[in-house]
Amino acid sequence: MAGDRVMAEGLLAVWHAYRLHILIALSALFFAIRAYRTLSRSKTPASASVPSSPRSQSPGKLEKLPATQNAVLEKENVKPVRADAGTKPSGPKRVQGKKPAKTIGGRRGSSEELQPITHIQPIIFFASLTTNTERYANVLLEDLRAAAQKQSNLENPGRGLLPPQIHDISYIDFDDFFVSAPKPPSTSPGTRYMYCILVPTYNIDTVLSTFLGDLEETHNDFRIDTGSLHQLAGYSVFGFGDKEEWPTEEEGFCTQAKEIDRWMSKLTGRKRAFPLGMGDIKSDVDAALKDWSQGLQETLSDILENGGLGEGVAGSGDAVESDEEDMDDDDSSGKEKKSSMVDLEDIKMGGDSGPLPIDFTTVGKVVSSEASAKEMVPKTSPTYASLTKQGYTIVGSHSGVKICRWTKSALRGRGSCYKYSFYGIRSHLCMEATPSLSCSNKCIFCWRHGTNPVGTTWRWKVDSPELIFQGVKEGHYKKIKMMKGVPGVRAERFAEAMRIRHCALSLVGEPIFYPHINRFLEMLHAEHISSFMVCNAQHPDQLENLHRVTQLYVSIDASNRESLRKIDRPLHRDFWERFQRCLDILREKRHVQRTVFRLTLVKGFNVDDEVIGYADLVEKALPCLIEVKGVTYCGTSTSAGAGLTMQNVPFYEEITSFVVALNAELERRGLGYGLAAEHAHSCCVLLASNRFHVNGKWHTRIDYPRFFELLEKEKADGTSFTPEDYMQETEEWALWGNGGFNPEDERVHRKGKNRDRAIDAAPVEDVSTS
Numbered sequence: 001m002a003g004d005r006v007m008a009e010g011l012l013a014v015w016h017a018y019r020l021h022i023l024i025a026l027s028a029l030f031f032a033i034r035a036y037r038t039l040s041r042s043k044t045p046a047s048a049s050v051p052s053s054p055r056s057q058s059p060g061k062l063e064k065l066p067a068t069q070n071a072v073l074e075k076e077n078v079k080p081v082r083a084d085a086g087t088k089p090s091g092p093k094r095v096q097g098k099k100p101a102k103t104i105g106g107r108r109g110s111s112e113e114l115q116p117i118t119h120i121q122p123i124i125f126f127a128s129l130t131t132n133t134e135r136y137a138n139v140l141l142e143d144l145r146a147a148a149q150k151q152s153n154l155e156n157p158g159r160g161l162l163p164p165q166i167h168d169i170s171y172i173d174f175d176d177f178f179v180s181a182p183k184p185p186s187t188s189p190g191t192r193y194m195y196c197i198l199v200p201t202y203n204i205d206t207v208l209s210t211f212l213g214d215l216e217e218t219h220n221d222f223r224i225d226t227g228s229l230h231q232l233a234g235y236s237v238f239g240f241g242d243k244e245e246w247p248t249e250e251e252g253f254c255t256q257a258k259e260i261d262r263w264m265s266k267l268t269g270r271k272r273a274f275p276l277g278m279g280d281i282k283s284d285v286d287a288a289l290k291d292w293s294q295g296l297q298e299t300l301s302d303i304l305e306n307g308g309l310g311e312g313v314a315g316s317g318d319a320v321e322s323d324e325e326d327m328d329d330d331d332s333s334g335k336e337k338k339s340s341m342v343d344l345e346d347i348k349m350g351g352d353s354g355p356l357p358i359d360f361t362t363v364g365k366v367v368s369s370e371a372s373a374k375e376m377v378p379k380t381s382p383t384y385a386s387l388t389k390q391g392y393t394i395v396g397s398h399s400g401v402k403i404c405r406w407t408k409s410a411l412r413g414r415g416s417c418y419k420y421s422f423y424g425i426r427s428h429l430c431m432e433a434t435p436s437l438s439c440s441n442k443c444i445f446c447w448r449h450g451t452n453p454v455g456t457t458w459r460w461k462v463d464s465p466e467l468i469f470q471g472v473k474e475g476h477y478k479k480i481k482m483m484k485g486v487p488g489v490r491a492e493r494f495a496e497a498m499r500i501r502h503c504a505l506s507l508v509g510e511p512i513f514y515p516h517i518n519r520f521l522e523m524l525h526a527e528h529i530s531s532f533m534v535c536n537a538q539h540p541d542q543l544e545n546l547h548r549v550t551q552l553y554v555s556i557d558a559s560n561r562e563s564l565r566k567i568d569r570p571l572h573r574d575f576w577e578r579f580q581r582c583l584d585i586l587r588e589k590r591h592v593q594r595t596v597f598r599l600t601l602v603k604g605f606n607v608d609d610e611v612i613g614y615a616d617l618v619e620k621a622l623p624c625l626i627e628v629k630g631v632t633y634c635g636t637s638t639s640a641g642a643g644l645t646m647q648n649v650p651f652y653e654e655i656t657s658f659v660v661a662l663n664a665e666l667e668r669r670g671l672g673y674g675l676a677a678e679h680a681h682s683c684c685v686l687l688a689s690n691r692f693h694v695n696g697k698w699h700t701r702i703d704y705p706r707f708f709e710l711l712e713k714e715k716a717d718g719t720s721f722t723p724e725d726y727m728q729e730t731e732e733w734a735l736w737g738n739g740g741f742n743p744e745d746e747r748v749h750r751k752g753k754n755r756d757r758a759i760d761a762a763p764v765e766d767v768s769t770s
């Protein structure tokens with residue numbers, strides 16, 4: 001006991017002597033242990049959270065969330081914490097911050113500046129369950145291999161097409177290719193990738209459903225750039241389907257290819273390098289794939305040559321047209337474009353002011369291309385600026401070309417203009433042009449926006465027909481090429497469109513005004529391009545001297561002098577006499593060529609009580625055909641100034657009642673006409689002479705190859721021919737009473753438009769129905 005007491009007293013003495021040192025040592029030990037534990041806890045999760053996909057190499061590496069979760073986060077306007085940003089909290093994933101603004105093309109202050117393109121590496125992706133698509137993917141592989149081989153033989157080794165890669169979609173890691181584009185190798189930073197996607201269609205759950213889901217999810221993942229694949233050189237999709245079981249796209253033909261094309265457009269910032277191709281596995285697949293592959297290869301060469309996809313395709317120019325696909329991403333741009341359009345009614349034409357001198361146009365009175373003569377539309381004039389802004393390509397100094405909305409529509413498989421129903425013109429093969437932008441009328445309903453110069457005599461410099469012909473073709477093809485990236489354009493139609501078959505000489509102005517019109521027509525015919533010539537019945541001398549055209553139109557805008565003056569606002573004082581003379585000439589010509597009256601009905605101006613007057617005009621000229629259509633409201637100040645509103649646009653029923661009344665009047669007079677065809681979609685009806693009613697059937701269509709055959713024979717040995725010699729039977733669906741919509745085309749109703757009026761009240765650049 002005494003020993004214990006001594007020990008306790010000793011310890012107490014030590015404590016008293018060293019308590020400060022002991023306390024300091026214990027505290028130091030405590031902090032050292034805490035610091036150690038904190039350090040070791042923060043190290044472990046970071047090393048385990050780096051994914052191995054290409055995303056992990058990019059500065060904003062993120063984990064992918066399901067689309068539904070993204071949608072919620074997007075709504076909450078939040079930005080995620082980067083996966084490597086520090087301690088990973090336990091419990092539900094938390095994100096904080098602000099949603100970054102979406103940008104078209106996916107460039108959101110991107111620091112990765114791309115080198116100019118020197119090489120293109122095609123990558124073929126395919127999916128295949130029963131090996132068809134795999135087989136075709138290998139055909140494409142060989143095609144592209146051969147193309148790369150050919151390129152490598154060429155002189156410039158610093159530029160070219162690389163041999164293609166091929167991947168089965170079932171075996172790739174989606175993230176490796178479809179979340180961001182593969183990075184070019186450091187040894188060749190100018191290499192860019194072209195995705196060629198070949199897919200079958202399955203209406204059951206397959207790898208394609210997963211693939212589509214992933215594309216959608218990536219697009220909806222707000223943490224991934226909109227257009228996250230914008231660094232690709234481009235993409236194109238080809239679909240395989242079975243038309244026997246799924247005959248139309250609406251019924252399911254190639255639906256998954258269409259969907260993939262749509263998502264890829266969004267992910268790449270609209271870098272559709274070549275239109276979607278489709279092949280029916282039981283019929284045209286070989287030819288369709290061959291054409292598509294050909295087009296794709298041409299595009300690859302174009303990119304290498306020009307450094308981008310070309311005008312009209314995202315990446316190196318403005319998209320030429322919008323679609324539902326584009327609208328949800330970029331609704332504003334289109335609006336801006338439209339509002340910036342100038343109405344040239346408000347601009348003085350090239351310095352011209354006041355009325356022009358009244359004169360009689362004669363063929364001989366032409367100002368030649370002397371240095372003193374002025375240009376009709378000089379490049380520096382406001383007319384030039386306005387026309388080009390509206391989409392016209394001005395050729396030389398007085399000609400123009402533009403692709404109409406029907407050409408665009410037909411390229412997308414959505415139907416041609418009424419001239420297909422009546423005469424067999426497929427709109428994507430049609431060029432709309434004029435060799436004279438000047439006109440001698442100022443019609444109130446002219447959709448040309450009042451942009452054209454007006455005059456009664458040709459007092460300008462004259463361009464050669466060779467220059468014009470070359471220029472309008474080039475301009476047309478350029479505009480068609482600009483359509484290749486537009487959503488919905490069909491590969492096969494795009495390929496067909498690269499060979500013009502028809503020319504509608506009717507754009508802005510008055511084509512017959514051009515002094516060398518006959519030579520120009522000869523050039524068209526020499527290339528087997530049919531000619532549909534529209535004139536305004538104000539130039540009888542030129543009409544008389546006009547050589548053969550495939551179809552000759554005269555616009556009949558009113559049935560009497562007063563109405564005509566109000567509607568056409570002609571510059572010629574003797575406009576009514578000119579008009580009458582033109583009808584006499586037309587009567588003579590009806591034996592050698594197809595002559596057409598075109599009536600444009602404007603409610604309140606030229607419809608009421610005018611049936612008798614129109615019948616008089618028909619009796620005078622006896623045209624082969626009479627087209628009756630409702631005016632198109634284009635909302636220009638020209639039309640507004642003349643008191644034209646939507647109320648003047650007739651309903652289709654009003655047009656049909658008028659046509660029925662006119663037909664009855666013609667019948668009463670025994671003139672031999674009948675109701676032949678209709679195109680309800682553009683509110684247009686065709687009355688035809690019984691000369692085209694053979695064996696109980698209407699023959700309003702044209703046999704174009706026969707026309708050129710007869711024309712060449714006439715040229716060779718002088719054998720004349722008549723319109724009946726090149727007529728062809730009208731399609732059943734186009735006949736009066738059947739509506740006139742080609743069943744092979746896809747019907748698209750625009751949202752929010754009044755369907756019964758004559759065509760939609762569309763913006764002016766959309767309206768042309770030449």
Ligand SMILES: Cc1cc2nc3c(=O)[nH]c(=O)nc-3n(C[C@H](O)[C@H](O)[C@H](O)COP(=O)(O)O)c2cc1C
Binds near residue numbers: 128240254
């Ligand atoms: C179960 C099944 C569903 C199909 N669904 C569609 C379809 O919805 N639309 C279509 O156009 N073709 C459809 N097809 C046809 C295939 O897309 C076509 O046969 C294709 O060539 C198959 O390609 P693959 O052999 O590469 O798998 C279907 C075929 C099968 C067997």
Ligand code: SF4
Binds near residue numbers: 418419425428430
């Ligand atoms: S509207 Fe005129 S230019 Fe357009 S496709 Fe028809 S005929 Fe050709």
